[in-house]
Amino acid sequence: MTKNTIPKYLTISKEIIQRIESGELEAGDKVPSENELIKTYNVSNTTARKSLLEVELKGWATRIKGKGTFVLNRSDDKHLTRVLGSFHNDLESFSNNLLKEGFTPRNIILEKTILENGISSNINGRYYIIDGPVLKIHRLRYADETLLKDETKYISMTCCPKINILDIEESLNKIYIDKYQLKLGEVQRTLGTTILLPKEPENYFDVEIPLAVFILDGAIYTIEGKIVEIEKSYYRGDKYKFSIKTKPELSKE
Amino acid sequence: MTKNTIPKYLTISKEIIQRIESGELEAGDKVPSENELIKTYNVSNTTARKSLLEVELKGWATRIKGKGTFVLNRSDDKHLTRVLGSFHNDLESFSNNLLKEGFTPRNIILEKTILENGISSNINGRYYIIDGPVLKIHRLRYADETLLKDETKYISMTCCPKINILDIEESLNKIYIDKYQLKLGEVQRTLGTTILLPKEPENYFDVEIPLAVFILDGAIYTIEGKIVEIEKSYYRGDKYKFSIKTKPELSKE
Numbered sequence: 269m270t271k272n273t274i275p276k277y278l279t280i281s282k283e284i285i286q287r288i289e290s291g292e293l294e295a296g297d298k299v300p301s302e303n304e305l306i307k308t309y310n311v312s313n314t315t316a317r318k319s320l321l322e323v324e325l326k327g328w329a330t331r332i333k334g335k336g337t338f339v340l341n342r343s344d345d346k347h348l349t350r351v352l353g354s355f356h357n358d359l360e361s362f363s364n365n366l367l368k369e370g371f372t373p374r375n376i377i378l379e380k381t382i383l384e385n386g387i388s389s390n391i392n393g394r395y396y397i398i399d400g401p402v403l404k405i406h407r408l409r410y411a412d413e414t415l416l417k418d419e420t421k422y423i424s425m426t427c428c429p430k431i432n433i434l435d436i437e438e439s440l441n442k443i444y445i446d447k448y449q450l451k452l453g454e455v456q457r458t459l460g461t462t463i464l465l466p467k468e469p470e471n472y473f474d475v476e477i478p479l480a481v482f483i484l485d486g487a488i489y490t491i492e493g494k495i496v497e498i499e500k501s502y503y504r505g506d507k508y509k510f511s512i513k514t515k516p517e518l519s520k521e
Numbered sequence: 522m523t524k525n526t527i528p529k530y531l532t533i534s535k536e537i538i539q540r541i542e543s544g545e546l547e548a549g550d551k552v553p554s555e556n557e558l559i560k561t562y563n564v565s566n567t568t569a570r571k572s573l574l575e576v577e578l579k580g581w582a583t584r585i586k587g588k589g590t591f592v593l594n595r596s597d598d599k600h601l602t603r604v605l606g607s608f609h610n611d612l613e614s615f616s617n618n619l620l621k622e623g624f625t626p627r628n629i630i631l632e633k634t635i636l637e638n639g640i641s642s643n644i645n646g647r648y649y650i651i652d653g654p655v656l657k658i659h660r661l662r663y664a665d666e667t668l669l670k671d672e673t674k675y676i677s678m679t680c681c682p683k684i685n686i687l688d689i690e691e692s693l694n695k696i697y698i699d700k701y702q703l704k705l706g707e708v709q710r711t712l713g714t715t716i717l718l719p720k721e722p723e724n725y726f727d728v729e730i731p732l733a734v735f736i737l738d739g740a741i742y743t744i745e746g747k748i749v750e751i752e753k754s755y756y757r758g759d760k761y762k763f764s765i766k767t768k769p770e771l772s773k774e
Contacts, residue, residue, distance in 0.1 A: 353606035455767040461758035505714035514708040
């Protein structure tokens with residue numbers, strides 16, 4: 269039968285692509301590894317490798333050395349999606365998310381200062397105070413040549429002494445947990461939106477037209493209720509979407 | 522001592538207001554009832570009533586007949602906040618939220634149609650299909666005289682037969698659960714943002730300037746994975762914020 273002449277690796281890659289198209293595998297998810305394909309489909313490692321290569325060549329995924337093959341962000345409207353409300357996702361760094369989606373992340377530090385007197389911030393009518401010293405980091409975060417996020421974080425140096433000398437390229441949440449052994453509790457975030465005009469001095473997004481941006485205000489607590497970090501960031505609205513899942517089982521009171 | 526000349530009801534109202542200012546009591550929360558105040562402070566019902574009246578008079582809360590006194594939305598920037606990611610909050614209707622915040626809700630139905638062939642929708646690159654018949658309801662939702670939300674919902678009439686003849690003023694989620702005995706599973710929502718211009722024909726927000734709006738795409742499933750409802754709505758960005766809490770204990774995998 270002619271059917272049998274379709275190479276096995278194409279059948280496998282097609283199945284993987286269908287899982288991406290159906291949404292079962294989402295942007296940033298790991299696609300099955302070579303070893304998993306070998307077991308699942310009972311094929312040789314050459315076939316498994318060719319299957320993954322095919323998925324990559326068709327533009328659905330990207331391989332990251334030593335880490336695996338990850339689903340690229342291919343939503344029709346070209347928005348990147350960030351998941352909120354899942355701690356699991358919070359452990360992934362901004363740069364790593366972009367890498368998995370096929371971009372080259374780049375950061376420019378605009379400001380890095382130790383505020384000896386701490387700071388207070390009003391998020392949604394509620395006051396948040398971090399006693400000094402506090403590390404302020406203002407970073408512009410690019411994917412390839414596009415500024416995606418204008419991020420300012422205030423980090424408690426009482427919770428995280430000497431965090432100013434650490435490499436903060438990786439997930440800060442991971443640093444809080446692994447390096448400072450903090451037990452993180454609630455993360456509170458608020459999303460607003462506004463229009464940034466091209467001429468505004470605080471508008472670092474290099475766009476000639478008015479831009480809808482998300483304003484993200486966030487506060488991260490330890491389980492003892494101490495504030496570890498306050499964030500105020502702007503995300504380009506034409507590049508980003510935020511997604512939130514609610515599960516009745518978990519959140520019913 | 523002069524301290525003792527401060528009337529008891531003022532001390533109590535001050536304590537309640539402090540709980541609101543600190544964020545312990547949030548917009549829409551119920552403040553302690555007369556009976557609770559009588560017990561907690563060991564005061565007469567006149568004093569308890571005067572305490573609540575004082576909180577109300579100072580503009581921090583509003584009384585709703587037969588329901589109690591609720592914290593008003595008084596964030597400095599005058600945004601209303603909606604909590605995402607909590608099923609508990611999903612059970613509250615749009616109108617009821619506004620009532621508790623001191624507004625008069627009002628709805629205009631722009632379209633109410635039964636789509637015999639069902640619909641499909643692309644949310645974030647993922648296709649959602651509801652087989653017909655599907656009830657489409659397009660509603661403009663006002664607080665006092667201001668349009669806050671332009672809401673379109675598609676409801677499966679296989680899951681909810683004859684939902685077109687029901688009063689859908691109350692929470693639809695409650696109707697799905699109480700009236701149709703559906704076991705609701707995941708709720709998937711995506712927030713985008715865009716600029717609506719005054720002249721655009723689909724812009725029902727009666728504003729003379731470009732407006733940043735949230736675009737909310739949502740899908741509600743039964744635990745068996747059937748789609749009950751798809752939503753596509755616009756929220757005024759100058760009136761709304763969305764808030765999301767993440768708790769590591771619940772979401773760690």
